[in-house]
Amino acid sequence: MENQMEKIVALCKRRGFIFQSSEIYxxxxxxxxxxxxxxxxxxxxxxxxxxxxxxxHDEFSVPPGAPQSFSMVGLDCSIIMHPQxxxxxxxxxxxxxxxxxxxxxxxxxxxDHVKSSECPLKPSKHPGEHDKCQLTEPREFNLMFKTxxxxxxxxxxxxxxxxxxxxxxFVNFKNVVxxxxxxxxxxIAQAGKSFRNEITPRNFTFRSREFExxxxxxxxxxxxxxxxxxxxxxxxxxxxxxxxxxxxxxxLRDHAKDELSHYxxxxxxxxxxxxxxxxxxxxxxxxxxxxxxxxxxxxMEGKLVKNDAxxxxxxxxxxxxxxxxxxxxxxxxxxxxxxxxFIPHVIEPAAGADRxxxxxxxxxxxxxxxxxxxxxxxxxxxxxxxxxxAPIKVAILPLVKKDGMPEVGLxxxxxxxxxxxxxxxxxxxxxxxxYRRQDEIGTPWCITVDGQTLQDQxxxxxxxxxxxxxxxxxxxxxxxxxxxxxx
RNA sequence: GCGGGUGUAGCUCAGUGGUAGAGCACUGGCUUCCCAAGCCAGUCGUCGUGAGUUCGAUCCUCAUCACCCGCUCCA
Numbered sequence: 001m002e003n004q005m006e007k008i009v010a011l012c013k014r015r016g017f018i019f020q021s022s023e024i025y026x027x028x029x030x031x032x033x034x035x036x037x038x039x040x041x042x043x044x045x046x047x048x049x050x051x052x053x054x055x056x057h058d059e060f061s062v063p064p065g066a067p068q069s070f071s072m073v074g075l076d077c078s079i080i081m082h083p084q085x086x087x088x089x090x091x092x093x094x095x096x097x098x099x100x101x102x103x104x105x106x107x108x109x110x111x112d113h114v115k116s117s118e119c120p121l122k123p124s125k126h127p128g129e130h131d132k133c134q135l136t137e138p139r140e141f142n143l144m145f146k147t148x149x150x151x152x153x154x155x156x157x158x159x160x161x162x163x164x165x166x167x168x169x170f171v172n173f174k175n176v177v178x179x180x181x182x183x184x185x186x187x188i189a190q191a192g193k194s195f196r197n198e199i200t201p202r203n204f205t206f207r208s209r210e211f212e213x214x215x216x217x218x219x220x221x222x223x224x225x226x227x228x229x230x231x232x233x234x235x236x237x238x239x240x241x242x243x244x245x246x247x248x249x250x251x252l253r254d255h256a257k258d259e260l261s262h263y264x265x266x267x268x269x270x271x272x273x274x275x276x277x278x279x280x281x282x283x284x285x286x287x288x289x290x291x292x293x294x295x296x297x298x299x300m301e302g303k304l305v306k307n308d309a310x311x312x313x314x315x316x317x318x319x320x321x322x323x324x325x326x327x328x329x330x331x332x333x334x335x336x337x338x339x340x341x342f343i344p345h346v347i348e349p350a351a352g353a354d355r356x357x358x359x360x361x362x363x364x365x366x367x368x369x370x371x372x373x374x375x376x377x378x379x380x381x382x383x384x385x386x387x388x389x390a391p392i393k394v395a396i397l398p399l400v401k402k403d404g405m406p407e408v409g410l411x412x413x414x415x416x417x418x419x420x421x422x423x424x425x426x427x428x429x430x431x432x433x434x435y436r437r438q439d440e441i442g443t444p445w446c447i448t449v450d451g452q453t454l455q456d457q458x459x460x461x462x463x464x465x466x467x468x469x470x471x472x473x474x475x476x477x478x479x480x481x482x483x484x485x486x487x
Numbered sequence: 488g489c490g491g492g493u494g495u496a497g498c499u500c501a502g503u504g505g506u507a508g509a510g511c512a513c514u515g516g517c518u519u520c521c522c523a524a525g526c527c528a529g530u531c532g533u534c535g536u537g538a539g540u541u542c543g544a545u546c547c548u549c550a551u552c553a554c555c556c557g558c559u560c561c562a
Contacts, residue, residue, distance in 0.1 A: 027553045094562045199560050399520055432522035
């Protein structure tokens with residue numbers, strides 16, 4: 001299966017889907033660039049998500065499986081936010097670990113966990129207590145990217161590149177409620193770049209240090225939150241299936257209780273069996289988390305921790321004051337129908353745009369055997385993208401470069417462009433070779449102008465996966481393809 | 488971060504201590520009425536990067552970067 005992944009990576013490079021960042025300088029670990037086809041594919045993934053979340057959402061009807069109708073609005077917040085955001089969210093403390101390595105047993109321990117860890121050489125002792133232990137000096141691990149505000153900025157002006165987009169939606173909760181007339185329940189959706197200093201970037205774009213997220217925060221009444229959690233969990237899983245991931249490779253996995261984050265009441269992952277994983281293993285595409293009122297309360301009161309009784313309370317510093325004070329703003333919600341004031345609970349479906357894109361690439365990659373012009377079976381590589389995701393929807397190919405066929409084809413190409421449908425015109429090389437080129441970049445349909453076109457104004461449409469062809473009037477094909485893309 | 492492997496044309500790879508080659512691809516032309524076709528012509532390389540040894544390094548040595556595999560990590 002490693003071989004399979006190598007072929008996929010090679011195709012991504014060869015056809016301009018994904019390049020290594022800064023390749024001419026030797027590359028940069030954990031960073032990737034999307035080429036001309038890759039940018040279209042990833043945009044289509046993000047568009048499909050945005051349309052599903054925002055554009056197509058009907059706030060006056062009750063979607064199947066939903067407890068009631070609801071509103072959805074979008075947001076695009078800055079990547080760099082007030083440093084206090086990350087202190088209250090818990091990222092600052094969680095992402096700033098001091099670690100020691102033991103050179104004797106190649107193990108790494110958090111400094112504050114050494115006394116509770118077992119030495120791999122002798123489990124009855126702690127790391128550093130065994131004769132053979134060779135612990136390094138504590139080293140700081142900054143999992144958040146640091147940057148500096150202002151040209152002369154010093155230590156006082158440290159800021160962070162966001163490690164998730166979610167906080168922008170919590171911080172803007174009050175702005176949205178005050179300015180848009182939305183009522184709970186409603187969701188705020190945002191897609192954008194996030195940054196994490198992953199210790200081990202690996203597996204192509206799966207674990208990158210700069211990546212794009214598609215996140216939504218759904219605010220609801222505490223009494224309804226579990227229903228909404230189940231609704232979004234099922235709906236998000238179905239979204240991937242609808243866009244072509246196979247049910248054998250996609251799973252919805254509920255987290256075990258001990259796996260839940262400290263604030264989470266329930267979490268499920270949408271996971272995909274990537275080719276770089278062992279058989280039976282799955283990689284996370286999206287996490288759907290029930291976050292309770294943790295986030296809004298954190299930004300009101302300050303960073304929260306769980307006390308011995310299991311309740312979330314503001315973490316105290318040595319001086320007895322909040323360790324990381326919140327904004328002090330009231331982020332509660334007043335329901336003017338029930339006259340009830342409450343802090344909404346949050347359901348968060350958080351997806352990786354690059355991971356989803358990679359899953360669609362892996363799923364699409366197909367090798368089959370098709371007869372050549374002599375009838376002998378030849379290997380064919382094709383990308384079976386869902387038409388909604390395919391970077392190029394249709395290729396227009398004059399069968400031969402004469403008798404007016406290129407002119408008819410070029411006119412058709414321009415009609416597709418005018419209709420906003422990504423199209424490609426190719427009159428070079430033999431027809432079979434051009435079909436294969438399109439197969440390899442996942443173009444769902446090829447339209448061929450042939451001798452008959454000049455007689456009766458019909459062209460052939462060829463299906464990528466089945467290789468079947470049928471004729472359609474040249475003045476109807478744009479509509480026909482447009483209809484297929486809608487359907 | 489540790490251990491192992493890899494790095495030569497766009498791709499797949501060959502090769503040698505004396506400054507590089509094949510197939511495919513690509514470009515142009517001719518031919519070609521449906522699935523990687525034929526003929527002709529043509530383009531393409533800081534041999535990952537840097538340093539050392541040497542009269543001379545793509546080849547030997549060291550360092551470094553990137554990718555792959557295993558371990559570790561994964562809020």
